[in-house]
Amino acid sequence: MIIEVMDDRLTSAPAPALAGLEADLAFCHPAIRSVVAVGGGRIAVRAEADEAEAESVRQGIRRVAELSIASYRFVPDSEPLWTRSAGGASDISHLASFRDRALVKLGPGQYALTGAAATLRSSIDARFQRLALACGAEPWHLPSIESTGHLLPRVGYLASHGQHVTWGVHLTPRFESLRRFASDARERAAIEPTDDHEVQAAGFILEPVVCHNVYRALAGSRLAETRLVTALGNCYRFEGCRFAPLLRQWEFSMREAVIVGEPEALREVRQRILDATLTVCEELDLGGRLEIATDPFFVSEAGSARAFQAMQSTKLELRLDLGDGAATAAASFNLHGTHFTGPMDIRGPDGRLLETACVGWGIERWMAAVVARRGPEPSAWRGLPPP
Amino acid sequence: MNIRDEIRRLITQLSATSAPFDDGEDLFTRGVLRSMNLMELVDQLEDRFHIQVGHRDFVAGRLSSVNAIAALVGVSP
Numbered sequence: 001m002i003i004e005v006m007d008d009r010l011t012s013a014p015a016p017a018l019a020g021l022e023a024d025l026a027f028c029h030p031a032i033r034s035v036v037a038v039g040g041g042r043i044a045v046r047a048e049a050d051e052a053e054a055e056s057v058r059q060g061i062r063r064v065a066e067l068s069i070a071s072y073r074f075v076p077d078s079e080p081l082w083t084r085s086a087g088g089a090s091d092i093s094h095l096a097s098f099r100d101r102a103l104v105k106l107g108p109g110q111y112a113l114t115g116a117a118a119t120l121r122s123s124i125d126a127r128f129q130r131l132a133l134a135c136g137a138e139p140w141h142l143p144s145i146e147s148t149g150h151l152l153p154r155v156g157y158l159a160s161h162g163q164h165v166t167w168g169v170h171l172t173p174r175f176e177s178l179r180r181f182a183s184d185a186r187e188r189a190a191i192e193p194t195d196d197h198e199v200q201a202a203g204f205i206l207e208p209v210v211c212h213n214v215y216r217a218l219a220g221s222r223l224a225e226t227r228l229v230t231a232l233g234n235c236y237r238f239e240g241c242r243f244a245p246l247l248r249q250w251e252f253s254m255r256e257a258v259i260v261g262e263p264e265a266l267r268e269v270r271q272r273i274l275d276a277t278l279t280v281c282e283e284l285d286l287g288g289r290l291e292i293a294t295d296p297f298f299v300s301e302a303g304s305a306r307a308f309q310a311m312q313s314t315k316l317e318l319r320l321d322l323g324d325g326a327a328t329a330a331a332s333f334n335l336h337g338t339h340f341t342g343p344m345d346i347r348g349p350d351g352r353l354l355e356t357a358c359v360g361w362g363i364e365r366w367m368a369a370v371v372a373r374r375g376p377e378p379s380a381w382r383g384l385p386p387p
Numbered sequence: 388m389n390i391r392d393e394i395r396r397l398i399t400q401l402s403a404t405s406a407p408f409d410d411g412e413d414l415f416t417r418g419v420l421r422s423m424n425l426m427e428l429v430d431q432l433e434d435r436f437h438i439q440v441g442h443r444d445f446v447a448g449r450l451s452s453v454n455a456i457a458a459l460v461g462v463s464p
Contacts, residue, residue, distance in 0.1 A: 074442050156423065301423070308415075308422035311445035342418070 002036060003054050004044045005061045009069050011041045016294075017072035024068040024299045026240030027163040029060040033241050064299055071302035075310040078292055082278060086287035090323035090372040098376035099245050109243035109250030116378040120367050123384040125232055125255055128361045131276045132230035132257045135269065140231040142213040145204040151216050152205070154343035160297045160305055161208065164237040166250075168202030169193070206236035210256035211340075211358040218260060219344040223354060226261030228269060232363075246368040247328055253363040259356065260346060266335065266357045273359045274333050277318065283383045286320050286369050288327065293317035320369035330365040334358050390436070394456050397431050410453040425450070436460040 010018065022038045025045060031053055036044040043065060047057050102117035113121055133139070145168065152158050158165065171181055177198035184190035184197070193199040207213065210233035218227070232255045239248045259269050274290075281288060293315045294306045309315055314335040319327040336356045341347070348354050374380040391410070398414060401424045406417075414420045420428065428450065429440045438460055444450060449459040 074445050076442050303426035304423045305425075307429075307445065308425050310442075311425075337416075338418075 001047060001049060001054065002044055003047050003049070003057050003061070004042060005058055005065070006042055007062070007065050008041055009065065010039055010043065013069050014072065014075070014077035016075050016077060017069050020072055020294075020296075021065060021068040023242070023296060024064050025061065026242040027299070028064045029057045031057055035241070067299045067302070071297070071299065071306045073303075074307040075294060076292075080289035080291050081316065082290035084278070084281055084287055084289070086321065086373055087285050088373070090287065090321045090369070091375075092323040092326050092372055094371050094375050095246065095322070095368055098371045101376060103245050105245070107250075109239060109248070111245050111249060117367070119378070120370065120381060120384070121253060121363055123381075124361075124366045124370070125253065125363050127280060127384060128255045128277075128363075129230060129232070131273070131280065132228075132255070135228065135257070135272055135276065137228045137230035137257055140214065140217075140229050142207075142210060142217075142231050142233055144207045144234045144236070145202075146207045146212050146216070147204050148201075149203060150219075151212055151340070151343060155339060157212075160301045161295070163298050164208055164239070164296070166206040166236050166238055168204050168206065169199045170202050172198040172200050174198060206251075207233060208235055208237050209233075209358075210235065210254055210360070211258045211356075214256075214258045215260075215340040215344045215346065215356065218346050221346050222349060222351075223260060223346065224349050226259065226265040226269065229258045231256060231258075246364040246371075249364060255361045255363060257359040259358065260341070260354055262348065263355050266355055270333055270335065270357045270359065274316070277331055277333075277359070277361070281318075281320070284370060284373070285383070286373055288318055288320040288330070288369070290316055290318050293329070293332065320365070322368060322372040328365045328368055329362070330369055331359065331361045334360075390460060391453065391457050393435065394432075394453050394460070397428070397435065398453065401427055401431075408453075410457075412453075413451045414453075415451065432456065432460065 018038050022035050025032065025035045025043070031047040031049040032045045033048060034046045036046055043061055045057070045061065047054065049057055102114050104112040104114060106112055146152065171178055171193060181190065181193060181197045210231050214229050232253060234251055235254045236251050238250060242248050243250060257273055259266050292310065292313050294309045295315060297305045316333040317329045318331040320330045321327050334357060338353045338355055340356045341353045346354050370381055398419065402419050403421065404419060406419065408414065408417060408419045415422065432438060433440060444459060449455050
């Protein structure tokens with residue numbers, strides 16, 4: 001059924017607030033299957049619900065809309081900092097034909113990349129790895145899991161981004177418990193532990209970003225020079241009803257460049273990487289724009305964090321054209337101040353806290369932009385290095 | 388209690404630290420307030436002093452210190 005809520009605040013809300021509300025609605029109510037419309041004073045969602053539950057959905061939408069729009073109060077609908085028009089139009093319909101021929105859906109937000117898709121992914125990552133190494137980065141490999149008891153609580157991540165997090169659990173290592181689960185799996189086709197089984201939290205989450213484990217690895221360090229690290233990571237973000245191949249996957253590939261140092265050095269390195277990333281847009285003839293942006297904070301916690309981020313312009317986002325007015329945030333350039341170095345006690349030789357910055361390239365989103373611009377045929381993807 | 392004292396009291400209530408701070412110090416850089424305190428600070432300033440905080444006040448740093456906030460609410464330096 002379609003559930004509609006009228007809200008006058010939507011008529012005057014700026015574009016970032018409407019886009020943010022659409023994202024926030026994915027975490028409003030488990031009955032919501034998709035967001036149909038946000039704007040013109042109206043919110044419409046498709047939901048699987050009876051009339052009684054529909055009222056609960058409406059109440060949730062009203063509450064989320066109120067908080068979400070309020071969180072954008074101090075986020076201006078500002079002009080892009082950089083724009084580029086491609087030599088030809090992007091066509092979003094190319095994504096569907098590429099998905100049909102080269103991707104296999106394995107579950108919500110989970111896709112196998114076959115043949116040319118896997119090659120394109122490797123080629124794009126190789127390009128950004130080369131970019132980072134040319135800027136002086138040292139290559140790292142990091143785990144795809146992050147302990148829940150270290151950095152996360154100290155920086156408030158689970159409060160501000162808990163909606164995206166996937167936690168790990170495992171069976172308690174007790175023979176009788178394990179034998180009961182084995183028996184249920186064999187005889188009753190149990191596919192996951194239930195209340196009848198003994199489980200415990202694994203003490204980690206599936207990594208939603210690459211950089212956290214870099215700060216954890218550097219905890220307690222005294223760094224004499226700016227440190228620049230690059231790593232490709234498998235990252236995991238639950239997206240509610242908004243999963244989409246290449247654009248919003250539960251598991252996706254992100255290469256990051258992580259910088260730790262004095263504020264001036266950080267800004268210089270971030271700018272160098274930003275300029276080099278814009279050069280990649282030229283190489284691939286991709287259209288897009290660079291904007292001041294904010295993180296996808298959980299809606300009830302978002303007000304202060306979003307205002308502070310927008311106020312300081314600490315997050316810049318490169319949005320690449322997909323055609324038909326659609327775009328995808330394919331790279332972000334972030335300054336964190338002492339947000340991570342304080343809790344992780346990372347200091348310079350004089351004992352003062354250093355600062356951090358990171359750049360993230362969403363590899364599948366770059367794939368989407370290349371395919372939308374060039375089409376699904378691999379022969380058209382010129383400009384990329386071999387993987 | 389004068390307005391400057393009232394501003395200091397609001398900030399002390401919001402702060403997670405008991406460290407002293409000067410009127411000219413940047414409250415966020417100094418760690419007296421965290422980014423998560425920002426909207427609560429805005430709400431309290433708007434309620435208490437009947438002002439409307441705008442985006443330009445953020446960008447111009449008019450919430451960054453006791454002195455800046457005092458100027459925002461109309462106290463002469």
